[in-house]
Amino acid sequence: MEQASHHRLPKLSNILAFETAAKTGSLASAADTLCITPAAVSQQIRQLEEHLGVKLFVRSKSGVELTEPGISYLAFAQEAFETLRVAQQNMAQYQGEHTLTITALPALASRWLMPRLYQWMDRHPEIDLRIQATHSLTDFNTNPTDFYLSFGDEHYPQQDKIELFRDSVIPVCSPTLLKAPLPLDNPEQLFDYPMIHVDWGRDGRFLPDWSEWLLAASITTRPPNPGPSFNLTAMAIDAAVAGRGILLGQQSLIREELQQGKLVTLSSLALPLNKSYFLIYPKRILDKPKAQELLDWLRQQADNDRNLRIG
Template identity: 50%
Template structure:
């Protein structure tokens, strides 16, 4: 019976290779060479006295023993990562990290965070922008702003707001049209498009707005296309076209008269925004204060 534990380095190499199906990809993930991954996996196989991978020219594939071993060790690695993150949090109670989608972080979250830091000058809040779901066992984030709440089964999930979109344009663009503005003429202007990829079904598109507003067929005009809402907002401010903009993200531009709402029709997004955080976050009183303050803003 084998009682001596293998090295952490060999377990991490095995985990990365199993997840990627390639020693080269695992090496890139762990910032080492493919030869180092191969050596670590080989040493683990010798230690366990079992073959973990079948090797092919195109990559590697877990054997039945390898599949079983992977399932067994993943839980242990997760617990080690969680313990490490908790130690970091305990040592940095005055540093909080919150993650959000890039456009949400830039246009909506940052102004709120700066306001909270003015009220709490001894606390540092770090805002990280990411499209990825946050795995709180792997991440130093204390909380995240998520579009929808799927994928966070073991976390607290507080619904903040369900945003909606409306049509806006820059004053400079509208000045090119005769006054008073006619719907038909406005809808002949270029239309800025936002592509959310897999989440497009949750973002109202121009056809949705036209169907809800006009009651008659209007063509969808060509225009710039972006995969970030913040870039689309910047283009609208520069007068590059009409924008079907999220109201939370364009509030400042409307306040400063950089963008003008044109029609009363508003369409809700398919998901709400949630504030999500793990149990460990509640152990930090500063994090709890930030959570309560953010929730009170809506």
């Protein structure tokens, strides 16, 4: 077998035939998948083996089995094809000029963005808005997104950005949980209730917890009450609405619950988060129709929300 060429890539069709045969376990099944003959699949794999200088398969009556080099090469081939598939999906953002995609953290998307965004949709029915919710960082080179609503901006030094708002937390609960009429006479009365805790893991240092709030309220004689703990803000808010305890709720995310009376404020003492929410975007997307208008509108929504916030 000839020595492999380390600089010249093999034919893509040869790699595809190899990957398909490896997944299906037989040349006949690979041929059916690729709509070619088994002989053609065999020939393409043979060409790939000659190009690489190694045997990729051991052939038998029952099918084909990968050799050790074949197993290694398959992993790289599948990763390469997956990269191409992501690239193809990424092209979706260029197929229509009248599409804008917003990516945001799940709680921010469902409880801050969406209640406001319906109004913008009504004003601009010609724009196809796509909303994606994720806890993952967004790579604008591989993810077809135009705007990303991010907690902090330290991961995006090369992108354009605007600071939307710095949220703050206040103690709230369901009115069905209250044992005394509002307003509470003093913060000590909060110890009459279970305290809901939010655990953001390594990002927890950016979210004020009950210990910090009690310290700010000059209560240093007792630790926070136990209560249910959640790693997702949305679940913690749902638990508070269900009357499972009192919550240090993010004001921007509980606005509707407060307006609808599902939650009530127990104190006006608000503690700010240690990072702001940002709108991150690559400058190139501002050439898309209505992108600048959407950016300005989101900034205005954040300004309006900031003016309404307590504390």
